[in-house]
Amino acid sequence: MRPGFVLEVDRSTPPTLFHHGEGFRLERLPVGSRIVYPPEPLPVLPDIDGAIRHALLHPVDSEPLPALLSPGMRLTIAFDDISLPLPPMRRPDARQRVIEAVLDLAAEAGVDDVHLIAALALHRRMTEAELRHALGDRIYDAFAPRGLLYNFDAEDPDNLAFLGRTEQGEEVEISKRAAESDLLVYVNINLVAMDGGHKSTATGLASYRSLRHHHNVRTMQHSRSFMDQHRSELHSSNWRMGEVIRNAGVKIFQIETTLNNDTFPKPFDFLQKREWEWSLRDRSTYLGATKALRRTPDRVRRSIFQSVLAPHNLTGVNAGEVDAVHRLTTAKVLEQQVVHVEGQADILTMGLPYISPYNVNSVMNPILVMCLGLGYFFNLYRRQPLVREGGVLIMSHPTRWEFHPVHHPSYIDFFEELLAETTDPLELEKTYEQSFAEDEWYRHLYRTSYAYHGVHPFYMWYWGAHALQHLGGVIIVGGDPKTVRRLGFKPATTLADALEMATDVVGPHPSLTHLHAPPLLLAEVT
């Protein structure tokens, strides 16, 4: 495995790959630009099932799982939802492997009362096919028909338990079944440093009443970045809530898994290679794929990309006490993702792929484009952003005016009505958030259909609040101009045009850094 590195572009550097939604571009960057390449995938655990069993029998700062299980107890197993991992992994999914191992031990201990809950907070409910993919047919067929496997419902007052307030007055309200169980086993997939820890339960199983305390503009603007736990207000808030949950007597056995960044299956694995290492076959695949995709209808192209299952697999699994487990998990994530970068640039460029945590099997709508670029990719840093304050972010994405009407109904109204008024996160939060959060129709769709909660588009917008505050401008290359302008950004046809436009903000002869992701990386900017 080779570590990530920073390449300085010279005349011999080949054009650089930019993801562009459901497509790709090769762009020649100016001489002197820097490209941040991710590390290559870490090796997978040689015996995954053995490692899972070992983690359960030898947990950190906790008794072994069998010692926590007894006949007659109430056991709840919560697990991460469809938003993880990205792209979805090949079968068997990490959650299936871990939960089957947990259930094996539960069966041996004579535990009968078991519930499995998809910890989706305000995300859309998972469909049967998605649950089957995540948990496998065996678990689904055993539990779902009896109503013992279900999606968390954050709008069901009868099944929520209020556990108290943090020192700062943050209310903690989570799933009643989880709160009242003798043991809550949380099965997590840690794709980025933001995931896991107390955030799993304090966010995944929480209601709007609880989430609003950290899913807000102030928290996001004070999380620099939310991938850096020590400088993230998002984490601090979740950790305070985790303390309340623990003090309320909820016993959590946390199981966290880490994945390597082997993101694209063959023959598209060239997308994670360095361009000068592309073979003849890689180049042919690129040319063939780009030409074919250009002639493919949008719907077909989307279904092709959404059917991609990543070959990534487990590099580590740890179980036990939440904090102790999460320290080990975070170290493993950093081992996979950290790349050292010296200094900030005037311009940061990035190619946005077809998928984000909120459009799995769905449409990447303009708000999710903003969230992926300014929320997730901009925040892939520790210490300081890759781009200086007042700098320009150039993203490449088609950014079409399109939404999934079932999954994202409130996004449509947010985009068409609210963004026409203002793009200021603080103004949106103050004036409109509550009405969307308490809208009965959105609530109904969230609970009974497969819709994200009414307030979710606000959270996506807040996710980019730190970047909006930090940047002097945002340009989207190849995006639909009308849509891009609605987002409050500037459209450009080509990268050259975008660079020309950026000089108006950052001055002539700007420095440029390109984030060569995915696969994901975390820039340690000194």
Next chain:
Amino acid sequence: MKALPAVRLRLPRPGFPWSAPEVPQGFERPVVERRVGADYDTGWSRRPLARHARLLLLEGPIRLGVRALAAPERAGGDRLAKLSGPLIFAANHHSHLDAPLLLTSIPEPWRHRIVVAAAADYFFANRLIAAASALVIGAIPIERTRVERRSAERASALLTDGWSLLIFPEGGRSADGWGRGHRGGAAYLALRCAVPVVPVHVEGTGRIFGKGAKRPSPGTSRVTFGEALRPGEAESASRFAGRIEEAVAALADEAATDWWSARQRAAKGETPPLTGPRGTSWRRSWALGDRRGPQTRAAPRTAWPRF
């Protein structure tokens, strides 16, 4: 009038080497030994030409036939994802359909590099049947009526050579729908060659084309693959065979109920045995009804009223 001599048309006979040589006087024609049964040499059926022919047969008419007759549902394939190298697939046995069903269900990379242990006295009874068995399902002869060292040596040589083996440890098809006690062949080979055993449970084929049936009756079937088993240190073949039987029984329970219930019963040591309850035949048949799923496929939905 003088009768004309009878005309006898004789086609010119091609000489040697186009025809068989004449045997010189004083010599006896050599007796060609026709080997059948356990002595049948199946080596030719693992050569490239035969393998390609088998691939075409399996992926074409056999797969279509299995789908039409047995509409198989396959479960547990994910349990094999982490395995590599040769495997021994040990399945319960209800019907002649089992081998084709399993050969079209076993995932790659094992599907097309696998031999089937078949009864030497049945599938290799004469040269025609033996050649068909070897070609179509890649059968190798195994003696089931007596202990025979060569069968085991042949199978272990193939395992060592990287071939997987499909074996029915019950030694024959079920007569009444319940299984029979496992023989030790699969366990012995696993110990000898250090190859994992994948327990497999087949459900439904007995109803479709069970022992004694004259014609098949289309229905549904289910194949469940289990976790691979490896013999423990100093574990005897008979003990390991017992574990394999328990694993197949647990899969049968899983197919009849669900995975969690089956795991709970297995943990308590209450997995129903494959061999069914003891008692008279009608009681065994009665008990069998509890385990069976739908007897046949659901009738296609038609418009109402039907004329």
